[in-house]
Amino acid sequence: MILFTFLLTCGLIAVHILSKRLDFLRFSPRHVFLSFSSGVAVSYVFVHLLPELNEYQKELEDTVQSNFWMVMEDHIYIVAMIGLAIFYGLEVMVRKKEELDEKEGGEKESLQRFQIHMASFFFYNAVIGYLMVRGEYEGVTGTLLFFVAMSVHFITNDWSLRESHKEEYDRFGRWLLAVAIFVGWSVGAFIEIKDVVVSLLTAFLAGGIILNVMKDELPEEQKSNLPAFLIGILSYTLLLVFLH
Numbered sequence: 001m002i003l004f005t006f007l008l009t010c011g012l013i014a015v016h017i018l019s020k021r022l023d024f025l026r027f028s029p030r031h032v033f034l035s036f037s038s039g040v041a042v043s044y045v046f047v048h049l050l051p052e053l054n055e056y057q058k059e060l061e062d063t064v065q066s067n068f069w070m071v072m073e074d075h076i077y078i079v080a081m082i083g084l085a086i087f088y089g090l091e092v093m094v095r096k097k098e099e100l101d102e103k104e105g106g107e108k109e110s111l112q113r114f115q116i117h118m119a120s121f122f123f124y125n126a127v128i129g130y131l132m133v134r135g136e137y138e139g140v141t142g143t144l145l146f147f148v149a150m151s152v153h154f155i156t157n158d159w160s161l162r163e164s165h166k167e168e169y170d171r172f173g174r175w176l177l178a179v180a181i182f183v184g185w186s187v188g189a190f191i192e193i194k195d196v197v198v199s200l201l202t203a204f205l206a207g208g209i210i211l212n213v214m215k216d217e218l219p220e221e222q223k224s225n226l227p228a229f230l231i232g233i234l235s236y237t238l239l240l241v242f243l244h
Contacts, residue, residue: 002189004140005133008147009185012128015151016178019158020170032228034159037152038213039232044149047240049206053077053199076203083207090120091215094164114165118173121157122180124208127201129184134198141243149236153209160216 053076097113128150137143162169216224 002133005143005185006189008143009129009132009181011147012132012150012154012181013178015154016158016174016181019155020162020174022155032225034156034216035225035228036232037156038216038224039229039234040149040236041153041156041209041213043233043236043240044145045206045209047237048145048149049202049209050077050080053080053203053206076199079200079203080207080210083204084211085207087120087124087208087211088215090116091211098164114168114173117161117164118176121161121177124205124212125177125180126184126187127205129181129186130188131184131198131201131205132181133185133188134192135202145240145243153213156216157212160212 094113094116097110097116132143132146132150135143135146137146158169158174161173165173
């Protein structure tokens with residue numbers, strides 16, 4: 001299974017490195033594939049990840065000794081909300097830096113925006129890499145479903161980050177985020193942490209995915225494609241239900 005997850009991890013890394021070659025995504029308005037991909041990611045969170053958190057909670061009730069972990073595990077969905085709130089706060093910081101950059105035309109704010117995005121998505125990608133090997137996604141099928149959902153989600157994230165940072169992302173950012181996936185997988189392959197921490201990381205990831213999808217889909221200037229978004233949700237939901 002380690003080798004299998006390593007190959008899938010290499011696939012996720014390839015998505016970051018090669019996504020700039022997807023020229024059809026550069027057409028304006030926002031390409032239907034990006035909205036479809038967002039729908040797939042949302043479906044995966046609500047149909048698979050969030051129900052899985054409930055299973056984590058049930059399984060760990062009798063094994064967690066620390067009062068702190070018991071409180072957190074009994075309120076696992078709060079962690080998902082915290083994940084959403086953290087990424088929302090970081091995005092607000094980036095937008096404020098962008099406004100300053102437009103007013104003053106300085107490079108300092110642009111660099112700070114890039115650093116904030118890269119730091120947050122490095123951790124985000126590392127969590128995904130870790131969960132690829134330690135997420136316990138019900139064998140090969142579950143792991144493949146996770147891989148597909150994260151692959152299309154990465155394409156959307158890449159598009160958004162490239163729109164925000166242009167050359168900086170292609171020169172440095174995509175490589176840094178590719179390394180983050182491998183770092184996460186490496187930690188998961190060689191270091192086993194408590195199941196309760198895995199559940200917290202899964203909850204945090206769920207909140208982060210929801211925020212990252214919505215921030216790309218909702219702004220009016222993105223001209224998102226609602227039918228494609230709904231088709232992504234419906235098709236992947238049916239796939240998840242059928243396979244389970």
